[in-house]
Amino acid sequence: MLATVPNLQIAAYPQSAHQLSQRTVRMNVLVVDEDQAMRSACCEIAVRTGFAAQAVATLEAAREALRSHTVDIMLLDLKGAASAGLELLDEAKRLQPETAIIIMTAFATVTSAVEAMRTGASDYLTKPFALDELAAVLERAAERRTIDLASRKLRERLRSQQGLGNIIGRSPEMDRVYRILSKVSQTSHPVLILGESGTGKELIAKTIHASGPYASRPFLPVDCGSLVPTLMESELFGYVKGAFTGANRAKDGLLAAAEDGTIFLDEIGELPLDLQAKLLRALQEKEIRPVGATHRIPIRCRILAATNRDLVAMVEQGRFRKDLYYRLNVVNVRLPALRDRKEDIPLLAAHFLKKNGPEYKKDFTLDDEALRLVNLYPWPGNIRELENAITAGCSTTSGARLQVSDLPSPLQNFWMHARHHVIRPASDGIASDLPVTTLAELEKKTILTTIDQLRGDKLMAAKLLGIGKTTLYRKLKEYGIGEGAAEA
Numbered sequence: 001m002l003a004t005v006p007n008l009q010i011a012a013y014p015q016s017a018h019q020l021s022q023r024t025v026r027m028n029v030l031v032v033d034e035d036q037a038m039r040s041a042c043c044e045i046a047v048r049t050g051f052a053a054q055a056v057a058t059l060e061a062a063r064e065a066l067r068s069h070t071v072d073i074m075l076l077d078l079k080g081a082a083s084a085g086l087e088l089l090d091e092a093k094r095l096q097p098e099t100a101i102i103i104m105t106a107f108a109t110v111t112s113a114v115e116a117m118r119t120g121a122s123d124y125l126t127k128p129f130a131l132d133e134l135a136a137v138l139e140r141a142a143e144r145r146t147i148d149l150a151s152r153k154l155r156e157r158l159r160s161q162q163g164l165g166n167i168i169g170r171s172p173e174m175d176r177v178y179r180i181l182s183k184v185s186q187t188s189h190p191v192l193i194l195g196e197s198g199t200g201k202e203l204i205a206k207t208i209h210a211s212g213p214y215a216s217r218p219f220l221p222v223d224c225g226s227l228v229p230t231l232m233e234s235e236l237f238g239y240v241k242g243a244f245t246g247a248n249r250a251k252d253g254l255l256a257a258a259e260d261g262t263i264f265l266d267e268i269g270e271l272p273l274d275l276q277a278k279l280l281r282a283l284q285e286k287e288i289r290p291v292g293a294t295h296r297i298p299i300r301c302r303i304l305a306a307t308n309r310d311l312v313a314m315v316e317q318g319r320f321r322k323d324l325y326y327r328l329n330v331v332n333v334r335l336p337a338l339r340d341r342k343e344d345i346p347l348l349a350a351h352f353l354k355k356n357g358p359e360y361k362k363d364f365t366l367d368d369e370a371l372r373l374v375n376l377y378p379w380p381g382n383i384r385e386l387e388n389a390i391t392a393g394c395s396t397t398s399g400a401r402l403q404v405s406d407l408p409s410p411l412q413n414f415w416m417h418a419r420h421h422v423i424r425p426a427s428d429g430i431a432s433d434l435p436v437t438t439l440a441e442l443e444k445k446t447i448l449t450t451i452d453q454l455r456g457d458k459l460m461a462a463k464l465l466g467i468g469k470t471t472l473y474r475k476l477k478e479y480g481i482g483e484g485a486a487e488a
């Protein structure tokens with residue numbers, strides 16, 4: 001029979017060495033209960049489960065404790081004055097918003113517990129409870145808190161440095177990606193990363209792996225589109241000696257080699273249907289059968305997959321297995337196209353300019369026109385295209401200030417087109433740094449070119465342009481061109 005609190009048979013409760021070793025930093029538990037026996041029982045269980053514990057008898061003392069040191073988990077008895085207890089809960093949320101609060105309550109006050117959960121308690125225990133129930137609730141709270149702390153740290157790093165590692169971007173679209181990343185990094189669920197080519201799917205996969213608890217284990221990318229199906233099968237599942245001609249010795253597949261690491265299945269939409277079935281079985285059963293083998297071997301790895309294809313459409317067309325889609329799509333991250341987060345372009349351009357600096361021993365920049373061009377270009381190849389364009393520019397330019405003429409020809413062609421075809425009135429509120437030809441500029445150019453072509457004959461020019469002589473002179477004056485200077 002399980003011992004219950006306050007029946008103090010706690011010596012029977014086994015210490016969880018595994019749980020202790022998982023938590024590197026000792027968390028502080030604060031027990032708030034009027035009942036002396038209950039306080040010491042809870043403290044002892046907490047200590048045996050690997051926490052540091054402190055107990056107080058009054059709400060005031062609890063307040064003091066919350067003000068003076070970090071409380072990771074608070075076990076709060078709601079028995080006496082439930083409303084005062086709820087006030088403390090409120091205050092704890094203000095003083096230490098991250099504290100996990102577990103409510104202890106007798107049956108009679110279950111409604112208060114429900115109320116407490118509504119105001120932010122994370123769990124509750126109904127008295128009398130079993131000792132291992134208390135330990136399990138504490139463990140759960142500790143796990144949640146560890147995840148919350150890690151997610152917050154990651155989010156802060158992402159925010160403060162314009163990215164994590166090499167992920168650059170501070171647009172709202174990337175903020176959304178970061179929020180998902182900070183959550184999924186701490187779990188081992190499969191994640192499906194969606195986005196156009198060059199949007200950074202592999203970079204995101206590496207980041208999920210590197211921010212997770214198994215960062216020191218291998219990250220193994222597999223390009224599902226680049227190998228013929230038979231090679232892909234032996235790459236993923238391995239083979240035994242003699243499985244096929246040339247198999248002179250057995251080889252482990254990547255799924256077995258990952259050992260707690262991450263397999264990144266890039267271009268998963270390209271995986272043939274028979275391999276999809278085999279992969280699904282491997283994920284469901286957590287074991288694989290190498291090619292030519294009769295035995296199965298267990299696998300322990302996290303699966304991340306990416307595609308630029310529309311998997312839902314592929315499922316509808318029968319080209320992608322629905323069950324595998326659901327297995328991989330436990331969480332998905334959709335990466336925005338670069339044209340949909342234009343505010344990140346200057347940051348990314350600066351990042352790539354800096355990245356190229358050491359090789360050429362130069363402090364690269366873009367001149368104004370080149371900067372306008374990179375801001376306006378639609379980047380169909382996304383970040384990879386931007387990176388390549390800047391890298392190419394750095395290798396071409398003679399100085400350190402890249403000009404439009406240093407950039408690849410699609411960009412130059414786009415620029416020529418933009419300059420000559422985009423025309424806007426000057427006063428439409430569009431930022432003046434857009435490479436548009438304003439109507440005023442176009443008009444000036446037309447007037448001056450016409451006068452020039454007529455060798456300075458303004459009367460003829462006015463006739464040809466369909467404007468009066470006075471208007472022509474007024475315009476010339478506006479351009480700062482006086483009598484006789486129209487030839488300029």
Ligand SMILES: Nc1ncnc2c1ncn2[C@@H]1O[C@H](COP(=O)(O)OP(=O)(O)OP(=O)(O)O)[C@@H](O)[C@H]1O
Nearest residue numbers: 166167168169196197198199200201202203383384
């Ligand atoms: N947010 C970012 N910040 C900085 N560099 C990035 C970012 N996203 C992508 N890159 C860089 O752009 C290049 C392309 O990224 P990546 O290979 O991850 O894209 P992808 O979506 O996997 O492409 P594909 O679908 O073609 O495989 C890489 O060099 C990567 O480092």
